[in-house]
Amino acid sequence: MVKKMKFRLAFIGFGVVGQGFADILLKKEHELKDRYGFEYEVVAISDMKLGSVYDEDGLDLSRVMNMVNQGDRLEDYPTGIKGWDPLKTIKESNADTIIEVTYTDMKTGGPALEHVRTALKAGKHVVSTNKGPVANAAKELMELADRNGVKYRFEGTVVSGTPTINLAWETLAGCEIKEIKGILNGTTNYILSKMEEGMEYEDALKKAQELGYAEADPTGDVEGIDAQGKVLILSNTVMGADMELEDVAREGITGISLQDVEEAKKEGHRWKLIGSTKKTEGGIEASVGPEKIPMDHPLAGVMGPTNALTFTTDLLGDVTIIGPGAGKMETGFSLLVDLLAINGAMEG
Amino acid sequence: MVKKMKFRLAFIGFGVVGQGFADILLKKEHELKDRYGFEYEVVAISDMKLGSVYDEDGLDLSRVMNMVNQGDRLEDYPTGIKGWDPLKTIKESNADTIIEVTYTDMKTGGPALEHVRTALKAGKHVVSTNKGPVANAAKELMELADRNGVKYRFEGTVVSGTPTINLAWETLAGCEIKEIKGILNGTTNYILSKMEEGMEYEDALKKAQELGYAEADPTGDVEGIDAQGKVLILSNTVMGADMELEDVAREGITGISLQDVEEAKKEGHRWKLIGSTKKTEGGIEASVGPEKIPMDHPLAGVMGPTNALTFTTDLLGDVTIIGPGAGKMETGFSLLVDLLAINGAMEG
Numbered sequence: 001m002v003k004k005m006k007f008r009l010a011f012i013g014f015g016v017v018g019q020g021f022a023d024i025l026l027k028k029e030h031e032l033k034d035r036y037g038f039e040y041e042v043v044a045i046s047d048m049k050l051g052s053v054y055d056e057d058g059l060d061l062s063r064v065m066n067m068v069n070q071g072d073r074l075e076d077y078p079t080g081i082k083g084w085d086p087l088k089t090i091k092e093s094n095a096d097t098i099i100e101v102t103y104t105d106m107k108t109g110g111p112a113l114e115h116v117r118t119a120l121k122a123g124k125h126v127v128s129t130n131k132g133p134v135a136n137a138a139k140e141l142m143e144l145a146d147r148n149g150v151k152y153r154f155e156g157t158v159v160s161g162t163p164t165i166n167l168a169w170e171t172l173a174g175c176e177i178k179e180i181k182g183i184l185n186g187t188t189n190y191i192l193s194k195m196e197e198g199m200e201y202e203d204a205l206k207k208a209q210e211l212g213y214a215e216a217d218p219t220g221d222v223e224g225i226d227a228q229g230k231v232l233i234l235s236n237t238v239m240g241a242d243m244e245l246e247d248v249a250r251e252g253i254t255g256i257s258l259q260d261v262e263e264a265k266k267e268g269h270r271w272k273l274i275g276s277t278k279k280t281e282g283g284i285e286a287s288v289g290p291e292k293i294p295m296d297h298p299l300a301g302v303m304g305p306t307n308a309l310t311f312t313t314d315l316l317g318d319v320t321i322i323g324p325g326a327g328k329m330e331t332g333f334s335l336l337v338d339l340l341a342i343n344g345a346m347e348g
Numbered sequence: 349m350v351k352k353m354k355f356r357l358a359f360i361g362f363g364v365v366g367q368g369f370a371d372i373l374l375k376k377e378h379e380l381k382d383r384y385g386f387e388y389e390v391v392a393i394s395d396m397k398l399g400s401v402y403d404e405d406g407l408d409l410s411r412v413m414n415m416v417n418q419g420d421r422l423e424d425y426p427t428g429i430k431g432w433d434p435l436k437t438i439k440e441s442n443a444d445t446i447i448e449v450t451y452t453d454m455k456t457g458g459p460a461l462e463h464v465r466t467a468l469k470a471g472k473h474v475v476s477t478n479k480g481p482v483a484n485a486a487k488e489l490m491e492l493a494d495r496n497g498v499k500y501r502f503e504g505t506v507v508s509g510t511p512t513i514n515l516a517w518e519t520l521a522g523c524e525i526k527e528i529k530g531i532l533n534g535t536t537n538y539i540l541s542k543m544e545e546g547m548e549y550e551d552a553l554k555k556a557q558e559l560g561y562a563e564a565d566p567t568g569d570v571e572g573i574d575a576q577g578k579v580l581i582l583s584n585t586v587m588g589a590d591m592e593l594e595d596v597a598r599e600g601i602t603g604i605s606l607q608d609v610e611e612a613k614k615e616g617h618r619w620k621l622i623g624s625t626k627k628t629e630g631g632i633e634a635s636v637g638p639e640k641i642p643m644d645h646p647l648a649g650v651m652g653p654t655n656a657l658t659f660t661t662d663l664l665g666d667v668t669i670i671g672p673g674a675g676k677m678e679t680g681f682s683l684l685v686d687l688l689a690i691n692g693a694m695e696g
Contacts, residue, residue: 024522024663028522031524032522036521036522155519160664161663161664162664162667163511163515163519163520163667166518166519167511167515167519170514170518170519170689170692171503171511171514171515171518171519171685172511172685173384173684173685173688173689173692174372174376174380174384174681174684174685174688175681175685176379296649296651298646298649298650298670300649301643301644301646301648301649302646303644315372315509315677315678315680315681315684316508316509316510316671316672316678316681317671317672317678318670318671319510319511319669319670319671319672320668320669320670320671321667321668321669321670322646322666322667322668322669322670323664323665323666323667323668324664324665324667329663330663330664330665332663333522333523333663333664336521336522336663337519337520337521337522337523340521340522341518341521344518344521344693345692345693
């Protein structure tokens with residue numbers, strides 16, 4: 001393969017996901033060059049907590065990671081310009097590609113939406129794991145990218161790096177996708193799996209909290225809000241809809257009792273929290289809710305915190321992908337695969 | 349997206365798969381142009397049984413399909429040059445992309461190997477569902493493509509259009525793939541599924557033959573030879589090996605009795621014919637053979653003629669894909685997705 005450019009990256013946000021991605025970049029630097037002709041330089045990092053640094057000639061990423069691991073701020077980096085905020089970094093740095101990994105605000109898109117918009121307008125590629133912008137303005141941002149001849153990619157916004165959006169766009173290209181249906185939330189799937197073993201809902205939730213799958217306030221997971229956001233993203237980016245969060249009907253798993261689980265088992269079914277989005281005569285219909293899945297459906301066998309999606313297509317019928325739904329490295333990977341796709345598109 | 353070229357296609361071979369692909373091209377012509385900026389012209393078809401026709405200005409593909417469906421030969425087409433053999437068509441036509449869909453010869457690669465080699469040397473892209481060339485000369489042909497600045501793609505050589513090779517190359521790019529393990533043969537999986545329901549091997553085989561899943565001589569399927577070829581292809585194209593068919597250890601399912609199936613069931617396991625290829629300290633190890641899979645593994649739930657593969661990776665852990673393993677449209681689709689990938693790589 002022929003290398004076409006050396007990517008100049010700016011990180012907007014440098015929390016768990018950003019640092020996970022930086023670890024991968026460092027660890028795989030030589031392999032990425034040899035195998036994919038992919039070369040990079042990190043020129044800027046701007047983070048709410050850690051401060052910011054910009055050096056047009058590139059930062060020593062190993063040094064940055066060492067500093068961050070020791071609790072230092074980016075301002076302590078020996079060279080470069082300090083104190084640039086995200087928008088200044090995006091507009092005025094010489095970065096050609098923005099890694100948008102700030103916090104997610106599903107309601108409005110938050111500052112991240114302006115980060116992505118500004119970057120695309122400035123003719124810079126964006127790779128991002130941030131659900132906010134794509135949930136609120138997928139159509140606008142994808143068109144903006146097209147118009148400016150750059151790419152906006154966000155595989156990690158749905159079930160971490162497990163191929164989902166890229167699966168639909170690339171390896172299923174040319175298929176009409178009629179429906180996507182899946183287990184999009186690991187916490188609730190873990191709880192339902194434990195209930196399948198005879199555990200009461202409250203005990204299963206407590207166990208999930210102990211293992212770090214569920215947060216102290218589990219509402220976002222158990223009420224289906226997290227899955228609802230992912231369904232919205234799939235609807236607007238893969239199914240061609242232009243929906244808002246409220247258009248995705250939602251029901252959580254709190255109404256499912258141990259008795260329900262056992263009755264389903266007797267009928268050869270298994271309760272799953274299913275997110276789905278499908279083409280109907282009246283347009284795209286999207287929802288999240290508990291469903292009894294027959295045991296011979298590939299989604300029925302997906303247990304614990306694992307995620308899975310079934311794509312129903314015109315040419316291939318059903319294709320199901322099963323993989324991790326979260327994790328520092330798993331989400332970091334999504335940024336890498338998106339960058340490699342951009343790198344590939346730059347080739348002749 | 350910006351259209352970069354209009355593909356000029358030549359079909360080498362025009363049997364079930366080639367005609368299936370032609371159907372898709374006709375049916376999706378407008379969608380492919382609107383959505384992917386993909387435009388094509390079929391300039392030549394050369395088939396052992398149907399004869400051949402070449403028109404540098406393009407053939408009317410609908411007319412060709414009507415003729416073929418009525419039992420006419422390609423020589424009856426009103427315009428163009430008749431009688432060119434595959435090699436002449438590849439070398440002397442103005443096609444820029446060759447659709448290689450002649451019959452498979454796993455032992456030597458057959459004439460198809462020379463077709464692919466000749467096309468790549470002439471600087472023409474090749475998309476193919478033919479296992480022969482890639483099983484016998486993957487390394488040579490991939491290097492030849494690289495050297496000549498063209499693409500050689502063959503998604504359909506492993507489990508039809510279900511994303512497998514493209515999944516590994518594109519949506520898992522950047523991951524180290526440590527092992528691929530899967531159900532690569534639908535016939536044997538159907539037979540084992542029926543045995544799971546209590547049917548004897550011989551009866552299940554007969555049923556598979558009635559349904560058209562198994563051939564009159566089922567050796568290629570039940571002895572694992574078909575799966576062996578797919579494992580070889582995955583080893584040489586995804587795992588970086590340079591193996592021959594004999595290097596893939598092979599055992600079929602004929603030694604599995606109904607008693608074995610029932611005993612496994614009691615232990616919470618299920619017999620599957622598993623093809624696998626993995627990195628070891630001594631290099632790539634590849635094999636096909638029956639394995640007892642624990643019921644909580646995603647491959648255990650894959651029943652009937654469906655295929656599935658689990659990729660074990662460094663960054664994502666296990667990712668499993670489940671989909672069809674055969675079919676006219678499903679295999680035809682693989683040629684389309686490969687062409688669209690080439691089209692995408694042609695964009696800026």
